[in-house]
Amino acid sequence: MHRMLAGDLSRLPELLQAARDLAAREVTGLTERPVAAPGPVPGREPLPEGGAGGDGALARFAERWAPGFSGSAGPRYLGFVTGGATPAAVTGDWLTSAFDQNLSGAGGSWAQELERETVAWLRELFGLGEAHSGAFVTGATMSNTAGLAIGRQWAGERLGVDVSRAGAAALGPLDVLSGSPHSSITKAMSVLGLGRDSLRKVPLLPGNREAVDVTALEAALAERAGRPVIVVANAGTVDTVDFDDLRAIAALRQRYDFWLHVDAAFGAFAALSPEHAALVDGLDAADSVCVDLHKWLNVPYDAAVQFTRRRDLQVAVFHNASPYLGSPGDDPEFLHLTPENSRRLRALPAWFSLVAYGRSGHREIVERNVALARRLGAGIDELPGLRLLAPVRLNVVCFTLAADPSRERVAALARAVAASGEAYVTPTVYGGVPGLRAAFSNWRTTEADTERVLRVLAAASG
Numbered sequence: 243m244h245r246m247l248a249g250d251l252s253r254l255p256e257l258l259q260a261a262r263d264l265a266a267r268e269v270t271g272l273t274e275r276p277v278a279a280p281g282p283v284p285g286r287e288p289l290p291e292g293g294a295g296g297d298g299a300l301a302r303f304a305e306r307w308a309p310g311f312s313g314s315a316g317p318r319y320l321g322f323v324t325g326g327a328t329p330a331a332v333t334g335d336w337l338t339s340a341f342d343q344n345l346s347g348a349g350g351s352w353a354q355e356l357e358r359e360t361v362a363w364l365r366e367l368f369g370l371g372e373a374h375s376g377a378f379v380t381g382a383t384m385s386n387t388a389g390l391a392i393g394r395q396w397a398g399e400r401l402g403v404d405v406s407r408a409g410a411a412a413l414g415p416l417d418v419l420s421g422s423p424h425s426s427i428t429k430a431m432s433v434l435g436l437g438r439d440s441l442r443k444v445p446l447l448p449g450n451r452e453a454v455d456v457t458a459l460e461a462a463l464a465e466r467a468g469r470p471v472i473v474v475a476n477a478g479t480v481d482t483v484d485f486d487d488l489r490a491i492a493a494l495r496q497r498y499d500f501w502l503h504v505d506a507a508f509g510a511f512a513a514l515s516p517e518h519a520a521l522v523d524g525l526d527a528a529d530s531v532c533v534d535l536h537k538w539l540n541v542p543y544d545a546a547v548q549f550t551r552r553r554d555l556q557v558a559v560f561h562n563a564s565p566y567l568g569s570p571g572d573d574p575e576f577l578h579l580t581p582e583n584s585r586r587l588r589a590l591p592a593w594f595s596l597v598a599y600g601r602s603g604h605r606e607i608v609e610r611n612v613a614l615a616r617r618l619g620a621g622i623d624e625l626p627g628l629r630l631l632a633p634v635r636l637n638v639v640c641f642t643l644a645a646d647p648s649r650e651r652v653a654a655l656a657r658a659v660a661a662s663g664e665a666y667v668t669p670t671v672y673g674g675v676p677g678l679r680a681a682f683s684n685w686r687t688t689e690a691d692t693e694r695v696l697r698v699l700a701a702a703s704g
Contacts, residue, residue: 250296257296264304269332272316273686276663279310312666317687318695320680321668323480323508323638325540327591328685334594335542338587345378345585347567347575354575357589363596364547367604368510368533369519371526375556376549377579378588382507382534385548387430388556388580389530390418390472393501394434395555396529397470400499406558410435417442419462420474421454421486424505427474450632450673452476452484456491463498471500477522478509481672481679483636485509488524502527507534507546508683512636514605515612521636538608538637540685541591553579611637611682614692618680621696627703631672640670642677643703652676658702665695 250257268275284306294302313319315326327335343353361376379385394416398405403412410416416436420427421444428438445458454475463471475486492502504525510533512518513525525531529552535545550556557570561578570578577583596604619634622641631640643651652669656678659665667678680695 246293246295253296257300260297260300264300264308265332268308269315272313273691275313275316277313277316277318277666278660278663279312280663281310283310314666315684317684317691318665319684320682320695321666323534323537323681323683325537326684326686327542328540328595328599330598331539331541331591331595334591337594338590341587341590343587345587345589346577346583353587353590356593357576357587360589360593360596361547364533364535364592365549367514367596367601368506368531369513369522369525370531370549373551374526374531374549375553376547377576378585378592379546379548379580379582380544380588381536381546382424382505382532383426383429384581385507385532385534385546386424386426386503386505387433388548388560389503389532389550390427390430390436390474391434391559392530392550392552392555393472393503394436395559396501396552397472399555400470404558416440416470416472417466418472418474419444419459419500420476421446421459422452422476422479422484423474424476424480424507427505450482452479452482454486454491456487456494459491460494460498463494463500467498471498473500473502475502475504475528476509477504477506477525478512478636481638481640481670481677482632483509483638485512485521485635488522488527490524492524492527501529503530503532504528505532507532508537509636511538511604511608514601514608517609518612518636535592538611538683539592539595539604540607540683541595545588545592548580607685608637611684611687614687614689615639615680615682617689617692618682618695621692622699625696625700625703628699631675631677637682639680639682640672640677641680642672642675647676649676652678655702659698662698662702664698 314324343351345353348354357378365374395405397416398413405413418440419442428441432438444462445455447453447455475488475491477485512521531549533547535541536543557574557578560580561570562583576585615637616634619630619639622628623630627644628641629644631642656667656669659667667680670677670679
């Protein structure tokens with residue numbers, strides 16, 4: 243085996259060239275390959291006893307598995323909120339693996355400072371002040387988890403309890419108030435010992451809205467006066483990209499004491515567009531903020547960032563006490579700031595993309611995606627078999643069948659779209675009505691792609 247490994251190392255340039263050729267074929271052909279994986283899944287093979295070497299592994303992957311991978315990085319994959327990967331970000335990602343830095347701490351490397359620089363750039367990009375510090379995590383779920391964990395520690399501070407030492411049980415019940423929270427919020431509450439049942443849904447604004455009614459939120463806070471509360475505000479809801487009034491919610495802290503966490507997983511990118519930046523007015527007032535980068539920043543999975551004003555509480559939650567790791571100090575290393583000790587250099591693809599395309603390049607992606615979402619919405623409005631479930635506010639189009647939108651018929655429509663190979667959309671239920679949602683966040687999507695999506699929707703719903 244050592245001989246095989248040594249042989250692969252000696253042939254590494256050729257192996258990487260072969261992988262580059264495969265990757266280049268996939269990326270350049272992405273616009274025309276089926277968006278969803280066709281055909282049956284291969285049967286499982288037994289664990290290899292002897293190794294096939296790097297060349298053999300590459301050949302086996304290309305033959306058995308690559309044909310069934312989706313076109314999720316491509317321009318007509320409109321499911322979930324899925325970005326692609328800019329060429330510069332892919333370059334950074336490949337170098338991340340090649341340099342293989344463990345971002346637990348400095349470890350004799352400059353890599354930690356590169357992450358700090360990237361976080362500072364992102365903070366500026368989203369309009370956050372220097373009071374916010376941040377770190378890279380895996381995705382929005384972990385970013386929300388980190389934010390709520392810091393908020394839980396804040397609640398203990400208010401009650402004279404060190405939750406990181408005494409545990410969540412010592413804190414007692416802690417209500418989390420929100421209008422249209424993402425499902426990752428309740429998952430985070432479960433992980434943190436707050437309990438999914440501690441979520442208190444606050445009434446929404448009338449008129450087909452997903453934004454919280456601030457008057458109703460104030461009433462809920464008044465009922466809990468004297469007890470710490472976490473408020474999760476939403477900057478870009480999943481189905482209709484609605485935004486809570488962040489400035490009005492933050493103003494409530496003049497009368498009520500609460501931790502304000504803002505889930506801005508993809509909505510934070512509204513800050514890049516002058517037309518839409520007002521949607522995130524007040525984001526800087528948050529105590530913690532979630533932003534997902536493998537969505538609209540178009541960096542490879544997995545990458546997100548979390549911000550907070552209370553790094554001291556963050557260290558209290560996540561510090562790792564061990565002689566060989568050292569104490570957090572005034573400028574804590576990342577192992578003291580996130581749930582992970584071992585961390586890859588997720589910041590490098592984002593750094594590459596920001597350097598390569600700058601603020602203006604990423605603004606163009608956001609604005610083009612928004613324009614294309616509006617175009618798809620207008621086209622759906624003209625199709626007799628479909629109807630919009632909500633206005634197109636930013637980059638998501640929420641729609642359903644015009645007649646008998648049952649769960650079964652809507653699911654059949656989604657399957658027909660996927661089977662066409664032209665596009666992929668994901669299901670939802672909005673206002674009690676089963677529907678579909680098409681989310682635009684890929685840098686490659688063009689007007690021609692949008693027209694292709696419209697044609698397949700027309701054919702599948704006709």
